Amino acid sequence: MQKAKLSLIAAALLVPAFALSAYAGDFVRPMLTRPIQAGPTLLGGEQPVICSPLVGKNLEAIKAEAKTVKALNPDMVEVRADYWDFIEDTDKAIEALQAIRNIIGDTPILLTVRVAEERGFKKVDQNRSLIFTRRLRPSNSPI
Secondary structure: OHHHHHHHHHHHHHHHHHHHHHHOOOOOOOOOOOOEEEOOEEEOOOOOOOEEEEOOOOHHHHHHHHHHHHHHOOOEEEEEHHHOOOOOOHHHHHHHHHHHHHHHOOOOEEEEOOOHHHOOOOOOOHHHHHHHHHOOOHHHOOO
C-alpha cells in the first residue's frame, strides 16, 4: 500500500514537469560561451551561483519578498518582472526596481521579463517591455 502511495505522489510530480517541457516546444535558450562578472558574482565559472527569484505581483509583496531573500544572502537575485501586475507601467516598474535595489543592496540583479515560450507568468506586451528595458540603460538604471 505504501509503494502505491509513493508511486502516485511521484507520478503527480512528474506529469506537470513533462507537460511544462512540452509547452516550451522548440524554444532553446542561448547559453554563455564565456564567464561574465556581475559585481562580486562570476556567472558561468566553476562555482555554482545561488540565485533567488522575486515573483511578487504588487509592490508591497515584492518589497516583503526582497527582505526575505536578502536575509538568505544569495549570490544573485532574479527579478521576474513578468509576474508584476504593473509591468506595462514603466514608471511604476522602475520605482519597483529602485525599491528592490534599496533593500538588497549590492547583490547583483538578473532582470527577466519572460515571454510565453519561456513559460512567462503572463503575456506582456513586447512594445511596453521594450520601452521598459530601454529606460534601464546603465546611465539611469537602478540595477
